[in-house]
Amino acid sequence: MKKTSAVIGILVLIFFLATACLKPREVPMISIDESINMYIVADPHYMSEKLTDDSKTFINYLDTVDRMMKYTGVFLDIVEDEIKKNQPDIVVFPGDLTNNGSRVNHLEFEKRLERMKSTGTKIYVVPGNHDINNEKALYFKDDQLQLTESINEDEFVKIYKDYGYGEAISRDENTLSYLAKPYKNLWLLMLDTTKDYPEPGGYINRDTLNWIVSCSEMAKEEDAEIIVVMHHNLLDHSDIIWEDYTVDNNTSVLNTFHEIGIQVVLSGHIHIQDIKSHTSVETGHTVYDIATSSLPVYNHQYGQLTYSPSKGYDYQTIKLNVEKYALENNLKDENLLSFNKYSEEFFINNLCRKHKESIRLLELSDEEKQEVFNTVVEMNKKYFSGYRNEALKEYIESEGFQIVEGLGECFIQEYIMGMIKDQNADNNKLHIPIK
Ligand SMILES: [Fe+2]
Structure with a gap:
């Protein structure tokens, strides 16, 4: 009798597990009177402390870049703290997750995402030009700049499977672009826009544009809005600095986005805070390209986008309060405790x-x-x-x-x-x- 009950118990368990696996993942709907909250963390360029030292070579290197490499981990600690406190629904990272694509940086960055996700926030990433096949992946040891291993495209997808790739409802065959459906009525089109890793320029080829159109058809069938997230910029954010920042074929991309009714593009790459829009002369449709500035670059901020089906989109930036964080967490580093002064000096000297x-x-x-x-x-x-x-x-x-x-x-x-x-x-x- 005991044996029969045990067999029945096992069969019930197998049936339960099998139906659980077959059941499609429940995707919530944003109701008309609700709004969702999304953070945009652009170009964090994370560099592990394991790859640095206090040598003169490292200090000299810090002086050559616009971003404050020494504290990329601290800036992400503060973002993690704010995610835990405020619990945004979604956090997107539009590329340049790491400093020069070192494997060690990617693996540590992924661990940080795991902690951020543990609060229930959905996280989505796409690669930037620095993240893949980067022969300038570097570390500092014995007062020398040394080269270390980067990662390839397949490894990127594997490392970040829990941050978009694993739940993609469609993947582009030619790039690491994918379509995600965090809500029934709000989808994310995460575009991989680097033309040739790790070169800085951006491009979206014809096949990928066709795939984007097919994604929009899927979304239209379900009456869903699409937000585009991409590393490179859709529109020129400066009259002087646009080459290798704006995607090379932005006229065709812009035409496609107008055709399929994309309203919001969230980008990074240029490291300055800028919003540009373009209105189609034929249809009057407007698309906005919101470039959020790089987290380790002055003014050390990230973006927040709220979406409500009845009200539309509201974007604003949130500046990191480094001094407050340093004080509350008993950090002893004087640069962090008087960060406003330090960051101004860094800005004058580097930027x-x-x-x-x-x-x-x-x-x-x-x-x-x-x-x-x-x-x-x-x-x-x-x-x-x-x-x-x-x-x-x-x-x-x-x-x-x-x-x-x-x-x-x-x-x-x-x-x-x-x-x-x-x-x-x-x-x-x-x-x-x-x-
Ligand atoms: Fe960047």
């Missing part, structure tokens, strides 16, 4: 270095050069953080600006004038009504 060089070559007195540099620094700080036009107008009165205006055509003049003529005054906030 304004190129401008300092250009100013040095101008035929001006040392005092005039200093005035011009002071103006460039202040305007750059606003520009990188996403504030333009009105916010920059106060500097038009400055002595440095007047000097630049009086110069002949040169890089600094072109750069400063380019910052002022922007489509948006505030690139940190946007409301997009529902179609």
Whole structure:
């Protein structure tokens, strides 16, 4: 009798497990009066502490990059802390997850995602140009810069199977692009836009564009909205810096997005905070490309997008409070405890270095050069953080600006004038009504 009961018990268990496996994953619906909350963490460029040391070579390397490599882990710790506190529904990472695609960086980054996901947040990633087949994957040891292993495309999919690839409802045959369905009525089209890893340029080939159209047909059948997430930019975010940032064939991509009714594109790559839109002359349809600035780059912020079927989309940026985090977590690093001062100094030394060089070559007195540099620094700080036009107008009165205006055509003049003529005054906030 005991034996029969045990057999029946096992059969019931097998039946239960089999039906559980066959049952399609329940996908929730966002009801008309609900809204969902999504974080966008762009270009975190994570670098493991295992790959660094305190050598002079490493310190010299830190001075050559725009991002604050030394603290990429701390910035992600703060994001993780905020995810645990605020429990956003979704977090997307539009590429450049790691510094130069080192395997060690990817494996540690994945562990961080695992912790973020443990709170119930859905996480989706796509690769950026730095993440795959990167022959510049590096580490620092014995005061030397050494090369280490990167990962290939298959390994990327394997490492990140729990962050989009495993639940994709469609995969592109030519790239690592995929379609995910976190909600019945809100889907994510995660696009792999790097033309040739690890080269910086972006491109979406004809076959992938056809696949994108087929994804949109699937979504239309179920009356679902699609948000596009891609590493490269859809639209030019600067008059001077666009080559290798905007996808090469953005006219065809733009036409496709207008045709299928995409409203929102979330991108990264350019490392500055900027929102651009394009309206189709024929149909009047508008698509927005929201480029969120890189997490380890001044002004150290991430994006937040809320979506409501009745109200549409609302985007804003959230600046990391590094000093508060350092204090609350008893961190002893002085740079973190006085982060606002440290990050400003880092910004002047690293991000304004190129401008300092250009100013040095101008035929001006040392005092005039200093005035011009002071103006460039202040305007750059606003520009990188996403504030333009009105916010920059106060500097038009400055002595440095007047000097630049009086110069002949040169890089600094072109750069400063380019910052002022922007489509948006505030690139940190946007409301997009529902179609
Ligand atoms: Fe990047």
